[in-house]
Structures are given as C-alpha cells and as structure tokens.
Amino acid sequence: MASPQSGWDRNYQDQPTRPYPPVQPQQGDRPSVDAGKLWAGGFGTAVVAALVALVGILLVRGVLGIHILSPDDAGTYGDATTTTYAFGAFGIAILATAAVHLLLLLMPRPMAFFNWIMLLVIAVGVLIPFTASAELESQIATAAINLVIGLCIMSLLNSVAAIATRAGRTQGDGML
Template structure:
C-alpha cells in the first residue's frame, strides 16, 4: 500500500489535469520580424538625431542659452552639436538591439524595455546637474535629453508592436 508522497519529492508527482498539457514550444513564442524591427529602429535613430539637433538649435538659437559649446560658436554650435546628434542616433540603435534581445528572450519584454528606458532617461536628465554649469544650461540639456529619451521609447514601443507577430495559438481542446 503506497502512501501519498510528502516533503521534497512531492514535486515529482504527475498532477492530473482537466485539460491537455501544452508545453510552450519555440513556435508558440511571438515571432519577431527583424527586418521591420531594425528598419523601424534606424528610423527611430534618425528621428532621435534630428530631435537632438532641433533641440540644440532651439535652445541656442532661439532661447540664447549656451549649451554644449561656447557662446561664440553661433546657433548651431560646433562639432559637439554633431556629436550629440550622433550620440542620440547611437543610443536609439542600442535601444533597438535591446528591444530585439528582450523580444526574443524575456516574458513581457516591453515592460522590461520601458523600465530600462525610463531609468536611462532618468540618468540622462540627472547628469547635466552633476557638472558645473549655469542652471539654465543644465535645465536645457536635461530637457533635450528627456525629449530624446521619450522619443526613442515611444517610437520603439510602436515599432516592436508592429514587428512582433503572434506565434501558434492552441485552442481549449489542445488542437491548433
């Protein structure tokens, strides 16, 4: 006469299920259209670079706040402005890679992506306040960083939704 299992070996018992067991297969995971994802990521990177450029032109040219370069450099600034725009481009490309990895490996990938991006944006907003500069320059730089980060986050959320297709679905009777 067998007694019910107890303790550490209870997990080895096969439960009786009222429904057929469906083990997740690789085909059941959402599929990522890498072409669409990376095309959208490249578009996001171009938009992020242009947001950086427009932000700097607005702050320096229209508002007259000296940011990223000396005051005698004009509204565009100097090579630092171009570097800042290319930096925004690079961050968007890195974020696209992160989205791709998360979509392939993580449960609820966009929740993780949004948290990662919000924390990266927070760092970008706080960094200007850690250097010695005029307060208005710090605020302007933080604002540009905020807009660039939110731009990247929102566009890649949309791109990821379009580039992700549902995997196979299993109906309640275990049939495909």
C-alpha cells in the first residue's frame, strides 16, 4: 500500500473534489474597513460632486439660458450662490462618506442601508426645488442638477466602499 503523499497531489478520499475543507467564518468576523482608502475616495467624490454642481449650473445658465440660483443679470456663472451650491455638494459628499464609514463599521448589509438612505436624500433634493416659488423651468433644472449630484455621490461611494472593505479573517488563517 502506498504511503500518503504531501502537497497538491495528495489524494483526499473523503473530499474528492475539494483538497481542503471550507473555511467557516467565525462569529464576530466582520469585513475590515481601510479608512484611508475610504476617506481618500470620499474626498475625491466630494470634489467630483462640487464639479458636477458647477458644470450643471454653467450648462443650465449658460447653454440653456435658464436662470437658477441667482438673478438674470448675474451672468453665466451666477453669483456667490453658485459657489455656495458647489461647496454644499462637496459637504454632502463628505457627510455621505462619514455615513458609509459608520454603516460599514456597525450595520449588517451596510451598503443596502446606504443606498436606501441616499435614494431618500436624493428624493428630497429633487422635490425641494418644487416647494420654492420660482419658474417651473428653474425648478426642473435645479431638481435635475440635484438628481445628478446625488446619483454621482451614491455611485462613487458604492465603488469606494467596495474597494476600501476587505473580508474578515478567521483565527489561524495565515493569509492577508
């Protein structure tokens, strides 16, 4: 009778299709979050969100000729309100990054919760312009910009969170 072999060619009679038993995650194993990657990606998302706001306003005011966020005589860029709007988009992306970080650390299925939160925040951002007294085209344009900013933040942070999250390790697992 042949002696057992070591290494990859070893014959496992009790598990013919799997040379090693499956690793069972232990209770308490959670994915770990690389905070540096998460926050770097969150900062990048915030910059993109601010630029989306700026491009959206320039498109609506300059190309489409719809006056939003400032009086007609303010020009294509608008006034300080345009800058405030862009910084607001930046701030919302930073807050969304903080929410993702908190959800990743504390919640089961954190991205499902994040997506629901973001969809509801986007809905609020789309509906708010219709509560202000303004021309309908200005309301629609502002709602559209808010929608694009919100979807941008949500999609980018979903990607960033996936990259910044690593599966938890079981005890005795020597792999990184």
